[in-house]
Amino acid sequence: MDLIDHIKKGEGxxxxxxxxxxSGEQIAKTIVTFSNTAGGKLIIGVNSNxxxxxxxxxxxxxxxxxxxxxxxxxxxxxxxxxxYSYNIDGKNILVVEVFPGPxxxxxxxxxxKFEGTYIRIGSTNxxxxxxxxxxxxxxxxxxxFDEEITDxxxxxxxxxxxxxxxxxxxxxxxxxxxxxxxx
Numbered sequence: 786m787d788l789i790d791h792i793k794k795g796e797g798x799x800x801x802x803x804x805x806x807x808s809g810e811q812i813a814k815t816i817v818t819f820s821n822t823a824g825g826k827l828i829i830g831v832n833s834n835x836x837x838x839x840x841x842x843x844x845x846x847x848x849x850x851x852x853x854x855x856x857x858x859x860x861x862x863x864x865x866x867x868x869y870s871y872n873i874d875g876k877n878i879l880v881v882e883v884f885p886g887p888x889x890x891x892x893x894x895x896x897x898k899f900e901g902t903y904i905r906i907g908s909t910n911x912x913x914x915x916x917x918x919x920x921x922x923x924x925x926x927x928x929x930f931d932e933e934i935t936d937x938x939x940x941x942x943x944x945x946x947x948x949x950x951x952x953x954x955x956x957x958x959x960x961x962x963x964x965x966x967x968x
């Protein structure tokens with residue numbers, strides 16, 4: 786699917802439009818969102834009706850530099866999306882193509898991890914809650930929920946003797962409930 790087809794399709798989980806060059810925080814938030822989820826494209830110069838309005842032709846490289854600086858200065862950990870200009874029917878648009886990142890969670894530096902982590906839900910950017918941030922951290926470590934080591938107080942109460950007792954009771958009940966094949 787080419788870029789024009791994406792634009793015609795409209796905003797969604799992996800596509801966001803801005804008619805004018807947005808604030809640095811808006812750009813960073815969208816890049817963080819796409820990095821933490823399925824990736825996506827931020828297209829600047831397209832309005833909410835999927836119409837290409839374009840950007841000022843005089844500052845194409847300036848826009849790319851501004852986006853690069855925002856990414857470097859505002860987002861942690863570092864991410865490296867593709868940033869390029871595209872001309873459609875004589876109108877220039879800026880495309881920031883973001884790939885799902887391996888160093889999740891990505892967040893806005895000055896807000897910190899717990900306030901500055903965002904995810905994409907449908908066509909909107911939402912602040913991630915603590916459980917989702919923990920899931921992103923598990924993805925970074927490539928472990929599932931049940932593999933995660935916990936330091937909960939309940940787990941500290943389990944010692945070898947109590948665990949052995951629980952297992953022995955379980956084995957006794959199972960052996961009584963299941964008749965032996967050799968009886």
